[in-house]
Amino acid sequence: VSWAAHQFEVYAVQAHLPKKMRGRVSWFAIFFGDFTPDFLAKFWVYGFTINGHHYGASKPYEWHRGWPGMGVTHTLFFGALVCAGIWAWKRNRAWTIGYLLGFAAHVLTDVNDSIGTMLLFPFSTLNWSVHTWAYAATVEGGKYLDAAAYYSSLGFVMDAFWLVVVLLSWRVLTREYWRTQVVPADPHVWSWLGRFFDERGLLAIYRGTFFYGVTRLVSWTTWAHYVHDPVINGVRRDGYPWDLSWTGPWWVDDVTLPQVSPWVVLPVTLALLALVYRVASVLWERMERPASSAMASPNVRR
Amino acid sequence: VLPRHAVSVFAERYPTAAGRERLEGGSAGRRNALSSFGAVAPQHDRAKYVDVSLYASAAVSYVVLSIYFKWLLAWIVGPLWLLGWVWGLPALWRLARGRPVRPPREHP
Numbered sequence: 535v536s537w538a539a540h541q542f543e544v545y546a547v548q549a550h551l552p553k554k555m556r557g558r559v560s561w562f563a564i565f566f567g568d569f570t571p572d573f574l575a576k577f578w579v580y581g582f583t584i585n586g587h588h589y590g591a592s593k594p595y596e597w598h599r600g601w602p603g604m605g606v607t608h609t610l611f612f613g614a615l616v617c618a619g620i621w622a623w624k625r626n627r628a629w630t631i632g633y634l635l636g637f638a639a640h641v642l643t644d645v646n647d648s649i650g651t652m653l654l655f656p657f658s659t660l661n662w663s664v665h666t667w668a669y670a671a672t673v674e675g676g677k678y679l680d681a682a683a684y685y686s687s688l689g690f691v692m693d694a695f696w697l698v699v700v701l702l703s704w705r706v707l708t709r710e711y712w713r714t715q716v717v718p719a720d721p722h723v724w725s726w727l728g729r730f731f732d733e734r735g736l737l738a739i740y741r742g743t744f745f746y747g748v749t750r751l752v753s754w755t756t757w758a759h760y761v762h763d764p765v766i767n768g769v770r771r772d773g774y775p776w777d778l779s780w781t782g783p784w785w786v787d788d789v790t791l792p793q794v795s796p797w798v799v800l801p802v803t804l805a806l807l808a809l810v811y812r813v814a815s816v817l818w819e820r821m822e823r824p825a826s827s828a829m830a831s832p833n834v835r836r
Numbered sequence: 837v838l839p840r841h842a843v844s845v846f847a848e849r850y851p852t853a854a855g856r857e858r859l860e861g862g863s864a865g866r867r868n869a870l871s872s873f874g875a876v877a878p879q880h881d882r883a884k885y886v887d888v889s890l891y892a893s894a895a896v897s898y899v900v901l902s903i904y905f906k907w908l909l910a911w912i913v914g915p916l917w918l919l920g921w922v923w924g925l926p927a928l929w930r931l932a933r934g935r936p937v938r939p940p941r942e943h944p
Contacts (some may be wrong), residue, residue, distance in 0.1 A: 569911075643869055678906070732939045734887065735923030741891075742915025750909050753902045761903055 535598075535671060536643050537754070538682055541747030542696035543639040544568050548716070549703035550822045552815055555631065557715045562723055563620075563629040565743060567636025570616065571644075580677045592718035594671040599649045600791050601659040607653040608644055610806065613637035627821035628719050631814050638810040645803050646692060648781055648788050653806060662799045666692070670786045679786065682758040682774045685751075687782040693751050700744065709733075712740050872927070894921035 544565050579598045581590015581684055591597035599605040606612050613634060621630045644651045650663025670683035684690070705711050717724045727736055759773040766775070766785045777783035898917050902908035908917070927937045 728939060730938060731919075731923055734926065735919060738922040739915070740920045742918045745891075745898075745918040746911065746914030749898045749902065749914060753899045753909060754863065756899070757903045757906075 535647055535669060535680060535684060535689075535710075536640075536692060536764045537681070537689065538693040538747035538751040539643055540568055540572070540640055541743045541750075542693070543643065544636060544743055545700045546696060546703065546705050547639050549700070549706035550820075551635075552811070554815075555818060557718050558628055559625075559635070560628040560632040560720045560723075561716045561740070562720055563632025567613070567633035567640045568640045570613075570633075570637060571608045571640050574607040575599075578604070579671050580680075581673070588673065589658055592671065592673065594673065595669050595789050596791065598671065599644070599651055599661060599669075599697065601652060601655065605652055605661075606655060608641050608651040610638060610810070611655050613641065613699055621821070625821075625823075627818060630821065631818055632719075634810065634817075638807070642801035642803050642807055642810075643692075645705060645799055647689070650791075650793060650799070653802065659792075661793045663790070663793055664796050664799045664800065664803075665781045665788075668781055668783065668786050668788045670764045672787075675786075678762075680763070681754045682762070683783050683786045685755045685758045686774045686776050688778055688780070690751075690755065691778065693747075695752070697748065707744060709737060712737060713742055716740060744761050886926075890922045890925065891918075894918050897921070 541754055544561075547564050547568075548559075548561055575598050578591050579594040581588055584588070591603075593600075596605075597603045599608055606806070616637070617630050617634045620633055624630075641653070643649050645653065645662050645664055646666040647669040648663055648665045649669040650661040652659055653662040667689040668683060671677075671680040675683075685693075693734070700706065706715075723724035724736060727739065731739070759776070762774070763770055764774055765771075775783065775785065777785070781788055791792065894917060898908065898914065898921075907913070931937050
């Protein structure tokens, strides 16, 4: 589970698009691509309780990332299927490629927790994980324990890392960047929104995900370490203890699924990241419609 | 190079183009909007100050409240909080002063 990292990734991907895609890839597509895996899988991970009865997954980690379960939503294969569907439906490369990049960012960063993702699904149902921090979504602990564990471990460092990546590309958050790089890639969507909101409102929509990432990072960290006093192993503590060691924190059970060796995960993940960018680059060229047919149709393929 | 059609869609339908472009209107206005696309209208110092204040106060209020009311940390609430604070509060202020809230529609 990555938390604010998934919000920051959207802007990091947007800021580091290949040169030929700048101002042409849909920011909304990157957003939906990055959020789709958890949109589909996360609601049942924590579940909900009504009249004392808990409705949700009995093994959250298996439901979230495993097979059988919704782990398929965290695979590059699933992302490729959705991208094929978007292309078949809309013939819109701005959305197809944007979705692919956002989705891949989510799937590849989720290899960091102790459960990881099924990177080579459907060829293999083994999970790929580097065990940077412990996956802590449990039936008993729910969202609160998950958040506390994440923001007490190297997960916090992960969020901070992605925040720094975005801050180093701070122009991606400016009004100028939005008008010159983001709006032209999605003129219809922004035009439609512009019927209801002025520019200040449109910018707030664009920056909203970054705002959410920063504030939830601060809020959960503050709550976990300065507000809540948990009982761990029968001892009441002033805040959850920090543990920035590998596969921390020590005070949650480390759950796993059948996995490949962690030593091959990082190089393979980086290779897949490079492959995704290569595929996106090649597809971008091939999806470009000839100028003659583009002039004949009012629907521009972006 | 931006696709011509996409830019024209933006120039004709996007209601927050620079004031001069809007005032000129008609085909001349569209030509100006097309030719100057990418040139961002300058933002006045006071507007910048108001924006910074709105974003900062949105962040502080959201963090303080969400520490104690966890439901505020839902993924849909955070972005809506920013939108409500940064756009909604000034819109309410304009409404209270009898000014229109929605952007003016452009008809080339």
